[in-house]
Amino acid sequence: MKKLFLAVIVFIFATAFAIQQPATGLKAAIARGKTVYENTCLACHQPDGSGVPNMNPPLVKTKWVLGDKKALAKIVLKGLQGGEIDIDGDKFHNPMPPLESVLSDQEIADVLTYVRNSFGNKASLVTVAEVKALRAKLK
Ligand code: HEC
Numbered sequence: 001m002k003k004l005f006l007a008v009i010v011f012i013f014a015t016a017f018a019i020q021q022p023a024t025g026l027k028a029a030i031a032r033g034k035t036v037y038e039n040t041c042l043a044c045h046q047p048d049g050s051g052v053p054n055m056n057p058p059l060v061k062t063k064w065v066l067g068d069k070k071a072l073a074k075i076v077l078k079g080l081q082g083g084e085i086d087i088d089g090d091k092f093h094n095p096m097p098p099l100e101s102v103l104s105d106q107e108i109a110d111v112l113t114y115v116r117n118s119f120g121n122k123a124s125l126v127t128v129a130e131v132k133a134l135r136a137k138l139k
Helices: 002-018 026-040 069-078 105-115 128-137
Strands: 085-087 090-092
Touching: 026 105, 069 105, 069 128, 105 128
Parallel strands: none
Antiparallel strands: 085 090
16 A cells, blocks of 8 residues: 555656646757757758858858847848858858748747857857847837
8 A cells, every 4th residue: 555655656746747847948948949950940051050152151150140139030030132141251142031930939039049059159048038029020
């Protein structure tokens, strides 16, 4: 009887842990963002963020990746076209498609947090609130 009681207690604790809310914070955001990156950005920017010469720019310590979070999130929401991007003398002109109808605010926040903390980058996380506010402003 005592054993059964113990088993029930262990079961309740295990279940309580399993159904906890998705974790918040940097680590969890990076883990979710990695999946978004693999599904949405990897084909162009490559698994290690190094890009494709003359086609897709690298995401390694560029001023866009490490700089102003609004400018960065705007690139993902609205895409980037018509300009020339120069990264250490390498030039890029191909358009990047807008992803505002493809990705949610959460997915954009997560993928940018992932990119800003991968490929040798180290920068603060991007929050859902920041993306949400920007999306509303750019409408
Ligand atoms: C269809 C290919 C394609 C996809 C998909 C794509 N990009 Fe891009 N990205 C580009 C191209 C091309 C440029 C350069 C645009 C220009 O020269 O005007 C660019 C530019 C950028 C830049 C600014 C320049 C730099 O290298 O720092 C960032 C940041 C960026 N992309 C992030 C992302 C993220 C994050 C995703 C996924 C959510 C993504 N891109 C998806 C092709 C793509």
